[in-house]
Amino acid sequence: MNLLVIGSGGREHALCWKLKQSNLCEKLYCIPGNAGISAEAECFNINISDFRALIDFTEAKSIDLTVAGPETPLADGIVDYFQLRGKKIFGPSEAAARIESDKAFAKQLMLDTDIPSAGFEIHECYESAGASPLLHKFPVVIKASGLAAGKGVIIAKNRIEAEETISDMFIAKKFGSAGSKVVIEEFLRGEEFSLFALTDGTDYILFPPSQDHKRLGDKDTGPNTGGMGAYAPAPIADSVMLKKCEDRIIKPLLVEMKKRDTPYQGLLYCGLIEVKGEPYVLEFNCRFGDPETQCVLPLVKADLVRMFLSSLEEGGIKRFLNEHLQESLFYDGKYAVCVVAASGGYPEKYEKGFSITGLDREYTDTVIFHAGTACKGVNIVTAGGRVLGVTGIGDSFIKALDNAYHALSQIEFEGIYYRNDIGWRALRR
């Protein structure tokens, strides 16, 4: 098969790396890709929101399966667009992707189906939001309902911050139309984790649970980022917890989506928090998480192309599982830790174009995934905030951690910054 991956981050590099291991993969393309991806896939610079141009590309290159990495094309209906034109594409329809692109929709859905999540209100104007009874207890969580590139969630510590946020959203329109509807939520205190389910709309396969590190600084201090590192499997999600997540969250969600005639096919990302031993949903996403994917996919033993194909048709996951009854789909007893190396100044202002050294050394049980990198002559240079995701793999969590940090100590670029404590919760356990 000829495969096309859409996107340019560490998640897409991990997808390319894993898809390429399939014996079904004849030729791999990526749009637009990055310097690391170009070693795995032939990269082309096409605007990923120009669906017509993407279809033309799939025709020119005889693409058999397209995988869209980021949420924006999925929320904009790339899957419907491709399917209408007879093209195979992995991911949810525009209607199903609303679980991420419309937080108000997702919260209402959870309420209707008794999926545990924080108490909330939905507001469509400044006056009603400002009068919300939820603004009497702090901290309180205020979210722009639409897509806001991970920046639309504000945790307000007091009334002044809450009012400022509501004004930013409705009056200053800081998040554009994404902020025309606002979700105000009770603040939940607990440990977060991420759980991915691959689904054909009815059955599903759980990936090993993982844990992201969203804050910039060690010990979870400083501003929120796109994610500074992740590891899997995350011990917080033991078999008892996973069973609760399946029964109370994943199964009811899939049943409800099917009942509404918008079955959820593709990758379902559950952003969860454990409160007093119980799982609550913080968010659903309609795609793989980043950086979590960079530590989850190295633990996949099965053929990812076949897994993705099985999600495209009703009954596909069941068939896939029946064909693999004797095999484990994931490497048992293996651990993976991904540490993100970022540009100095990220997530605020940072410079680009610095040469990266140490990438071509041999590192045992380590995969270096590229995010913001570009080729400049013979050099690979920084080209984004999150530059690399260095994933160590091992038979123990400590070994995986050591492998990642050992490789990182050999990699350099001006202003390199990474957290030194990725996995601290797992270590504490």
Ligand code: AMP
């Ligand atoms: P979201 O994009 O909705 O997951 O929110 C991003 C981050 O904000 C989450 O990963 C949490 O760290 C935090 N967050 C969101 N909702 C809540 C909540 N109800 N209580 C506490 N923290 C939250």
Ligand code: GLY
């Ligand atoms: N790791 C957070 C996300 O992918 O949304």
